[in-house]
Amino acid sequence: MKAEQCQWSAASGWNPQPCSSTLGVSAQLVLLFGDAKLVSTEQCVAQIRQAFPKAHLFGCSTGGEIQGSRVSDGSLALTAIAFDHGRVATARARIEGVGRSSARAGYRGCPLRSPLITRAPGSQHADRRAQV
Numbered sequence: 001m002k003a004e005q006c007q008w009s010a011a012s013g014w015n016p017q018p019c020s021s022t023l024g025v026s027a028q029l030v031l032l033f034g035d036a037k038l039v040s041t042e043q044c045v046a047q048i049r050q051a052f053p054k055a056h057l058f059g060c061s062t063g064g065e066i067q068g069s070r071v072s073d074g075s076l077a078l079t080a081i082a083f084d085h086g087r088v089a090t091a092r093a094r095i096e097g098v099g100r101s102s103a104r105a106g107y108r109g110c111p112l113r114s115p116l117i118t119r120a121p122g123s124q125h126a127d128r129r130a131q132v
Contacts, residue, residue, distance in 0.1 A: 001083050002026075007067050008038070008076040018051035018078065027052040027080040028088045032059030034076035044076065052080050056088045 004023050008014045021027070030052050038044055039059055048057060065077040 001081060003082075004080045005067060006078050007065070007072070008034070008044070008078070009072065010074065014047075018048055018080070021051055021080060023080050023082050024052065025054050026082040027055040028083055029081045030055040030057045030059075031079045031081070032057060032076060033062045034059070034065050035074050036061035038074075038076050048078065055080060056090050 002023060004021055004027075006014055006016050006018055006021075030048060032039060032048065039061055045057070062077075065072045065075050067077045
């Protein structure tokens with residue numbers, strides 16, 4: 001497995017630049033955590049998709065971003081990962097209601113080894129992302 005990290009802040013922009021990544025097209029997964037306003041901007045997502053065009057992008061808002069030994073607010077923390085073995089797959093499943101377990105969405109019709117289940121705010125759909 002190979003991983004690279006970078007962080008964005010208003011004061012310094014990306015450090016280092018995602019587009020200077022050595023992983024580039026080999027990255028299969030990008031984890032993005034940060035300020036909700038920043039994570040949801042089209043410009044931010046476009047830059048990340050350009051730097052890692054084949055990666056599945058997964059992220060969420062935070063109350064503070066941790067990278068290395070630093071904790072920051074109002075920034076973005078990005079980790080790009082290229083696995084030596086296996087692959088990353090994305091699927092979507094409807095959860096019938098609040099009383100239903102979202103864990104069921106991770107096992108419907110696709111035997112995943114390591115499911116990661118999320119739900120978009122206000123959505124009745126669970127995104128199922130996992131290494132298979």
